[in-house]
Amino acid sequence: MNLLLADDETLMLQILKAYFVKDGFNVLLAQDGEEAIDLFYTHKVDLAILDWMMPKRSGIEVCQEMKKTSRTKVLLLTAKGDPDDEFLALQSGADDYLRKPFDPRILRLRAQKLLNLTAKSVIGDLTVDMEAQKIYRGGKDIQATNKEFELMRYLVVNKGQIVTRKMLLDQVWGFDYFGEERTVDTHIRRLREKIGEHWIRTHRGMGYCLEDSHE
Structure with missing residues (x-):
C-alpha cells in the first residue's frame, strides 16, 4: 500500500x-x-x-x-x-x-x-487476524510461526504487488540481517504448505506476490 x-x-x-x-x-x-x-x-x-x-x-x-x-x-x-x-x-x-x-x-x-488493517483480512478460505496474529484456513488455525505470520502480513498489506526478497528480509528479519536471501524462499515454501500453493505467486527474478484469483 x-x-x-x-x-x-x-x-x-x-x-x-x-x-x-x-x-x-x-x-x-x-x-x-x-x-x-x-x-x-x-x-x-x-x-x-x-x-x-x-x-x-x-x-x-x-x-x-x-x-x-x-x-x-x-x-x-x-x-x-x-x-x-x-x-x-x-x-x-x-x-x-x-x-x-x-x-x-x-x-x-x-x-x-x-485502512481496516487492524481487522481480519479475508482472502478466499484464508483469514488473517492482524490483532491476534493468527492465520486461519477454512476456519482452522494453521499454527503459523512468527516469521510466517509476518511474511503473510507484509504480503497482505502489499496484496497484488510484487515484493522482492530484499524487501521481505528487511521488513521481516530486520535491516541488520545479513543472512542469505534464500531464507525467504524456505519460509515462503513452508507458508505455502500451510495456506495452499496457489495464493503466493513467484515472479522469477523479481519476487513474490499475494494474488486472489477470484478477484
Whole structure:
C-alpha cells in the first residue's frame, strides 16, 4: 500500500517514515502542499497523512483536492487545538484528525484503522487476524510461526504487488540481517504448505506476490 506523508518538518517525516516502512507501507514523502498533490496525481495513494500548516498549499487544501477525485483516506495533523479547527478539518473531507504533539504509535493505530488493517483480512478460505496474529484456513488455525505470520502480513498489506526478497528480509528479519536471501524462499515454501500453493505467486527474478484469483 502507498502512504503519503506530507510535513515541512524533515525530522518528523523521517521518524514517521521509519515507523510506516516497518509496517510494510511504501512511503512517499512531501515537504509542501504542492509536492503532496504532485505525488497524489502520479501515484495510487491509499492513505495521506497531511500536516495542516505547510508551505505553498495547506493540508486542508490538499485534502480537498484529493477528495474531489478519489476515495483516498486522509488524516490531518495539526498543532491547532481549537474545537472549531477540528470541525473545519473534518468538514474539509478528512477522515481523521490528530493534534500535535502525538505518540507515533497512536498515529500508526489510527492509520491502520482507516485502512481496516487492524481487522481480519479475508482472502478466499484464508483469514488473517492482524490483532491476534493468527492465520486461519477454512476456519482452522494453521499454527503459523512468527516469521510466517509476518511474511503473510507484509504480503497482505502489499496484496497484488510484487515484493522482492530484499524487501521481505528487511521488513521481516530486520535491516541488520545479513543472512542469505534464500531464507525467504524456505519460509515462503513452508507458508505455502500451510495456506495452499496457489495464493503466493513467484515472479522469477523479481519476487513474490499475494494474488486472489477470484478477484
